Structures are given as structure tokens and as C-alpha cells.
Amino acid sequence: MRSVLALFQFCTSLPLGRPVEFEHFARRSYLYPLAGYLIGGIAAIVTFWIASPPVGAAVAIAAVLLLSGCNHFDGLLDFGDGLMAHGRREKRIAAMTDRTTGAGAVAAGILVTLLAFSGLQAVANIPLTILTAEVCAKTAMSWLTTLGRPFREGMHSYLHSFAKPWFLVPAFLLTLPLFLLPLPRLALVLALAATAAITAFMLVLSRRVFGGVNGDIVGASNEIVRAGVILLLALA
Template sequence: MQDDNRNNNVRDPQKIGSLRGIAGLVSFSTILPLNIHTSIEEMAKFTWFWPVIGGFIGIIAGTFGFFLLNMVQIPQIIAAALIYSFMIWFNGFHHLDGLMDFGDGMMVHGTPEKKIEVMRDTRIGTGGMAYFVMVALVTFSSLGSAPAALIFPVILVSEVAAKMGIVTCATFSEAFPDGTGRFFIESMNKKFLLLSLVLASTIGFLALNITGIIGIIGGLLGGTLIAFVARRNFKWATGDILGTSNEIGRMLSLIIITWILLV
């Protein structure tokens, strides 16, 4: 009996730490005021779990989209603008900020160190605005073209795919020595990526059958693309680059899903 109690005492802190790490990642990924006291290192251990958190975000954003289009029945072009605004707002603008910083860095000619220095500058340049406008327009147009009756599962899958983009980019990237992004990158490997893909694909299939799985693959392709571009232009990956993979992963997923559903 004493040995059992000792084992329980050992396991409990581990369970508490796991729950705290996952809850911290939810707080980090959204605007929810969970007030979780944890560290980046503790959250980063559960980077592989990010697509499931994307599913939670997708349920909330999808419910909002379903309400606008199927309950209030406002014009879809207006609903698409509101849905996209809600999605980037609920994500806390973290990933959108990364996309804009990434755009500024891509405009720079010079060494990877110089590009990263510009990417980390707090000012927003032409490149950042251009990348935001391009991604926002395509994402908005995809939401405006998706079948209104299926807007909930479409949004759900796209948010899971967005987080699939992050974990994929992290897996195939080399971490910049400085910054919080390195903890998420260093925590990922191909085994964790496979686990993330299985979880994400399961959610995708439950939401939209085979189309949902293909939408998840869109997120994976987005993350792979950004990892490749980052290696060629920056050599290393930072938190801004991971944020970019979120936005590109969502965008590609929405393009693919909408195209399949409308063909």
C-alpha cells in the first residue's frame, strides 16, 4: 500500500504538469484569459498536440460562422469578412503578426542574419502589408465561396490544418538560437509529426470525410512550403516563421476544400 501511494504521488505531478502545459498552449494560442502559470518550455513539450487545439478553435469559429450564415442569414461576402476577422482575433493576432514580419524579412537582400533582424523589427513595412493583403484576400475569398451549409466543418478543418502547418514547419526547420520559437521547433520530430497528422486527419475525417483529410494535407503542405522557403532565405526558423505557417496552412486548406466541394 505504501508503494502504491508513493507511485501515485510520483505520477500526479506529471499529470498536473501535462494539463498545465496543454492549458498553457491553449492560452498561448487564443485570447482566452486562462491565467495559466507555466513556461514556454513546458508548453512546447505539447507542440504535437497543437492540431487538437486547432480543433477547439475551429469549433468556436465554425459555430460563429454557422450562426451568421444559417441562423442570421446575412450575405456570405459580409459573413466571410466577419468570420476571417473573428478567426485572426480569437487566435490573438499572434500568427498574423508573424506573417507580416515574415513578409518584411522576405523583402530584404543580404545575409540570413540581416533578414532575421529586419523580421524582428517592430515596424511594419511594405512586404509585411503585401503578404497580409495577399493571404487575407485568398482566405476571405475561400470563406466567401464555401458552401454555406458546410461552413462549420470547413472552418473546423481549416483551423486544424493551420496548426498542422505549424507542427510540420517546426519538424522540418532548424531553430534560430535565440527566441521562443526554438522551443517549439526543438520539441518536434518525425514521430511526433506522424502523431499530429493522425490526430488531425481523424478530426478532418469526422468533419468532412475524405475531403477533410485532404484539407489537413493542405495544412501539412503549407508548413512544408514555409519550412523550405525559410531554409533558403533565413537558414533558421523563428516564431514568426511558425506563425506564417499557420496562416499559409489555413489558406491552402480552405482553397483545397472549397475547390473540392464546388467541383
């Protein structure tokens, strides 16, 4: 339970009492999807009573961002700056890790948010979609934590140092309760497949552009996978 509490304190802005030692979660980063159930579940409850699709979509996106303290969204902005920077790898890393916000950050934030917002308006059930997308997003974070070779010291390198290859399996198993939801089974299978595909893409892109993975890239994957799964469920 201390591992779960440490996870929730790390991934959410909820007031959860005295801080638990972070190492409890670091040793069990395969628990990431549980944070998806918590954040996505609260967002689903908040939007359940909203009949207007545009309003429901906006509230759902706002809920997951606020509940996560915008930490992963900040990673998306930094990733956008690094990706759009010109020059050698060192210059891209510097652009991603500095404190300024450039055009790449703004573009990444707007594009990913617009895609998620437009997709949510088109789905049949916003609450179930935001829950599914959030669990998939946290699963991607777990997989990247396990597979992503760090290119610098930081939060990601600390979590990665405890991760084991077998962490991929329990992280995936924690997504299986999604199949209890009243959603088409094929759509859920495709959502998990998209999660794996986007994770693999982020790994390859990050190694090529930055030489590895850091916390910003893991956070960016959360936002990108959420938007990607929402769009997929809208099309399905």
C-alpha cells in the same frame, strides 16, 4: 491537462485563469491541433447562424484572428518584410525581426487575408471549412516546430529543443477526427496533403532565404496554411 491548458494559453487570447508553466506544452508540441479545434470550433459556432456568405466569411476570419490574439498574423507580417527585403541573408533576417512594418508586411497580410476571405465566400459550409482550415493550420505549426532548424534563439528554438521526430505522428493523428465531419472525404485528404506540401515549402524556402526557421515563420505558416486549405476546399 496542464499541457493542453498551457497550449491554449499560448495560442489563444481566452481568459483561462492562472498561467501554467509553458514547459508543459513545450514537451508536447504535437498537441498544437487541439488549439485548432478550439479556435476553429468557436469560429464555426459564431458563424453557424449567419446566412450571408460575405458576412459569414468576414466574421469567421475576424474570429480566428481575435481568438489567437493576432500573434500568428504578426508572424505573417514579419515574414513578409523579411521575404521582400533585398540583400544578403543578414539583411533579410534583420527586416523580419525588427519592430517596423514595411511594404512586404502589408502585402503579405492583405494577400493572405483576401485569399482566405474570398475562398470562404465560395465554400458550401463556412463553419466546417474554418474549423478544418484552423486544425490544418495548427498541424503545420506542429510539424514546423519539429522539423524547422532554428537560426536564432527564441520561442521556436525553445520549442524545437523539446521536439522529437515522432511528434509528427500524433500531430497527424489528431487531425483524423476531421473525417467525422460531413465533408467530402477526398476534400479532407487533399486538405491534409496541402498542409504537408505548404509545410515542406515553408521549410525549404526558410532554409534558403533565412538559413532556418524562427517563431515568425511558424506563425506565418499558420496563416498561409489556413488560407491555402480554405481555397482548396472552395475549389473542391
